Amino acid sequence: MNRFNQSTWSKVQCEMILAFLSFADYFRPKYFLLENVRNFVSFNKGQTFRLTLASLLEMGYQVRFGILEAGAYGVSQSRKRAFIWAAAPGEILPEWPEPMHVFGVPELKITLSGNSQYAAVRSTASGAPFRAITVRDTIGDLPAVGNGASKVNVEYESDPVSWFQKKIRGEMAVLTDHISKEMNELNLIRCQRIPKRPGADWQCLPDEKVKLSTGQIVDLIPWCLPNTAKRHNQWKGLFGRLDWEGNFPTSITDPQPMGKVGMCFHPDQDRILTVRECARSQGFADSYQFSGTILHKHRQIGNAVPPTLAYALGTKLKEAIDSKSFLHKSKNTAQFVVFDFLHVL
Template identity: 25%
Template sequence: MPLQNKIERFLSGNTPRVLDLFAGCGGISLGFHKAGFNIIGAVEVDPHAARTHALNFCRDEPEAIREIHANPRDITTLEPADLLEELGYFEPVDEVVDIIVGGPPCQAYTRVGRAKLREVAEHPDAYLQDARGNLYLRYLHYVAQLQPLALVMENVPDVLNYGGHNVAEEMCEVLDEMGYTCNYTLLNSSFYGVPQMRERMFLIAYRQELGVEVTFPAPTHWVDLPRGYHGSRQVALRNVVVDLFGEHIRYVEVPREFTPDSAPAVSAKEALGDLPAITTHLEGTLKRGTRRFNDIQPYRERPKSPYTKLMRNWPGFENNVGIGDHVIRSLPRDYKLFRRMLPGDQYPEAYQHAQEMFQEELKARREVGQRLEEGSEEYKQLYSSIVPPYDPGKFPNKWRKMEPDMPARTLMAHLGKDCYSHIHYDSEQARTISVREAARLQSFPDGFKFSGTMNPAFKQIGNAVPPLLSYAVGRTMMTTLNAVRIQDEA
């Protein structure tokens, strides 16, 4: 009966309610919000990310309500009924949430297999017996308790080949037993208007009572992905299950070919070109330490590309005044090296450039009569002031200078520690990307605010699902659900 009540409420025209688990700062939530869903709450353990989610999705709520939503929550100890009560929902626990979205981390999953996943469906407290798989089990526990009409799970491609497990396939098996129709695929964000080549697994499931098939969004953009992305994809797909007829059981291949309707992928320059140039660090005025978001900087120019127009005019997150989080790291040793690097250069090339710069400096000093003995303290100090200390054979991908005419490579949570993976393509600026530039590369609009200071904001952005990719998934799901309404009316 509760499920039928939920279906009838949906069929009557109510906007589907979404609960975001492992929400981070709200990348999935933002995409689903744009697609027309109602974001009713989130579960996120990181305090800054939880507050960011509340700042953006409860902006019009009274401060007391916003503070409730801003509370960090540990899904391993929080029961669904208690969460809903905290959020102000006192209906039966299985009647409130229509859609669950989220990306449970896959740490320590290797020793949790099909049996454990099935166990949680039959015994909701089974997660207490094995903390190693707690996060996936908690996701399933919330599904079992809340009985959503549909759900989305997002994760890295390697979740398809994780310690001998195809986690997505195993989740589908369990969800099928719980009454869901389920499929999964790999999507690259650059094919959906995001200026970043980020590959992710998406799993979608619908209640079997809805009578619908799972579909995934067709690409709208195209780019010839670098070789490394193809290789990583093939490794991830090695463990995709194939049946006796040679067909994938639940994996769905989304077309990746260029079509006449495909737009070129959004490049880094298209995404960032209207933002203010940053050069104060080259004048020696940028100090190390905490970067706050207090100073609003006006835009450099009017938005020229469709992408920059969207970033400034995203419905509900408009911003045409300026940006306050356009802040960067202080890395004085490397400014000259950043300028010397060519677009596409990685750490081995950067290291070679640095060696050349060091030899040039030695030559310049010799020409004015100054000689440094190799091995002397002064020699060592000069070397370390120019050449980074990392072994180029061990850290080939640690650095990368972005190519202006290509989407950026995948942003990582490691942005919270350093930004060498995304050195700005403009050599005149000679720096790594700013917080707002990282947000732009992830497709967060300029009106989306991040809680905390620079390092927490970088971490939140690097961990996020690109909102435009989430929007493509959410829009496809809304189309599927609306078809159920149309069929019911007919």
């Protein structure tokens, strides 16, 4: 379901969606919520998306679909995801949560038949009740650590300086999982040579050779990047540093400088973002514990729906359930009043 749409994993994801639909058909829950990557709506020329909607409608469900940007719901991260709400007959179909934070993206539209377009919510690029949350707001209070930092429990060393930091810390006295993947010697040298300024990436590296501790002399710039850049949007962001006043790119399951999202270097420190920094970019409280190795922890974070967005969706579900309950009570009250009036007559 991703950019490698012919891969085995994309086919597995398609099968997972079919399995998800089969569960809905068998158990017939009152409500159904599906989340997937933005490309879900266009994958396989939109056939998988249309099949999903048609299947739910055939089951009798009411359906609402759209694309939401997590950055507009209280995290400092660009994360666009497709969602499908479904409600059984007789239930109230939940609305989409109103975006509350400024986030500089246009309306996220889905192209329908006849080339018409639909956006689930408005863009907040021109304004919202709350300002955008920045990288500094999110991780600016965390202590400095080095490449390959592995100490699971450390002291905070400073007080929170933003509303987000105060909320995300909660009552925690010790910082956990502020650990970083260890880069090899060459990538660490490359990281050290990336300027500490917004937008800096591999294109800022000098075209020269470096000598490693083994005595081997290698190119500082990976050969494949300049030689294939024209075909890949200049490989923008690879070996990239975050901007203190900007936002995080989409949190992924394995942050690395030559990976799918290569902008993974700390704004000031020569290292990959830590597990806790990635967790904060998703909106996980510092009290949240992840399991397994450092790779397992990154995978748990990268695969998650940001808690703030999940909360906003859950609030809308509760509103829908409460609305039905209110309407039911109002109807019963009205019937009782009519009966009592007739009895008096």
